Amino acid sequence: MQTNSESSSIPLVQRISAVLWPAFLCAGAATGVFFTFFDPIVLLECEGEPPMSRMGAYTLGFFMFWLLCVASSVGTSYFLSPQPRGPSHPAQTP
């Protein structure tokens, strides 16, 4: 029999994987689609940014997408944690 507090204690490795990994996949897809349509060289020229090699721009782009997706996954993981139950609401068994 498991209570809610027990079921939230999933292994750390699973929690970290659940945040980093889907974010990694989404960032990969987003990077692919984004840079298919926008050539970083042209983009940087338009914005008047200092020039950078395409590989560098792809890499930075990927990590920015990853960071964004990680932020979203962390939010999901945080809000999925069960609310602590007060004494007036006895823990229900699943």
Added chain:
Amino acid sequence: MRPLVDDVTHTPVRSTSGASRDEQVAQSLYAQRERVYPREVHGLFATMRVLAVVVLLGLFYGVPWLHWDGQQLLLFDLPARQFHIFGLTLFPQDFIFLSAILIISALTLFFFTALAGRLWCGYACPQTVWTEVFLWIERKIEGDRRNQMKLDKSAWTGRKVAVKATKHGIWILFSLWTGFTFVGYFTPVLDLGARVMTLELGPWETFWILFYGFATYGNAGWMREQVCIYMCPYARFQSAMFDKNTLAISYDPGRGEPRGARKRSTDHKVAGLGDCIDCTMCVQVCPTGIDIRDGLQYQCIACAACIDACDRVMGQMGYDKGLIRYTTENALSGERPRILRPRVIAYAVVLLALVAAVGVGIASRTPLALDVIRDRNALYRETHEGLVENVYTLKLINMDDEDHRYEITVSGIDGMELGLDADLVPVAAHEILSISARVRTDPYSLTRASSTIVFTLQAVDDGRLRVEEEARFLGPVSPAR
């Protein structure tokens, strides 16, 4: 000896949906991870897996080095924004084909899963393939399963440090080579190799070699079965493609139960025992540390190591092989198995249709593209002759394997003139050329503020190479009449 897995239950569970099964899965999921030491296994399926490893890794490490006519045969040249796939050169404009190829790959996976279960996981998944190599290195250095467990339990001595350092050193070297090969798919490998030798690697290439190398080392050396259990989306949803006729690795509880130890001379039927001698060999060889006798589990990667192990034991006991075997739920319950089912046919039809569509699409694709970008600085300008002029940047993308010369024309407004620096524009094979184009017209021929015009690009040496691209021509809102 320490327990091999979290819980080896001795109760046969035939159904995967019972409440007790759910509880058990939940408990094993939330339990502290115990390191799995898979025992080495020999047999038909182990040989097949080794073959798959040799072929797939041979392809992975070898293909980037294949060249034809000075061109790397498979190169996703990200710095140049061109993908070379065995003679076919794709550009960002061909995005649709790449997406279609990815969809075809996914559908192929679904098709084979419906037909024969998790073939992918057991034989072809990079996680399985690289883990297999890492396990092999580990066995060569640390010894078999028992020696590995003994070494891990023992105190840190000079010998233990030396053994562990050797193992990790070889793992790291192998991972770095893997990272280098991976980057060699995205940037020309000969050039990359030369720059590794002369220590002139760029910062981003260095970063990605280390990143991919680290991912290989971490996933195949440390994470192993946890990647399948916690990270693999396919492991979670593959059951959606399963039905009662899907080939899966199953223990035959009707034949095996009640399980129990016995002497070889015992007539187990008289003693009231099934064929399973409860030697736990199937558990010891399992790379994900599960007990196949508990029924179909999502942690099972269908590597068939348990089949090999059990068949060997059955042979030693003089029993029939196949207590654990590739079978279907229907076959186990005595019903007639069916290979051709609506699900399999549906996947096959969609798959064939997509392959045909991509084939036709690639065969009939015009290896030429034209991008028209309006000058952003001015809407339009009036020349001193009183004409309205719009300026465009034309990007000519020659996706063909040969050089061509192109003629550019424009149409859409009566009497418009096209001003170019040259009448014919040469563009080399696989090159992108940007040129400036000025389009002028008499304001009296404009009927509205924004008109549609069409640029036509035509190769003078090949009539089939022709593309059209629309653009906007802006002029005064109320032309003076």
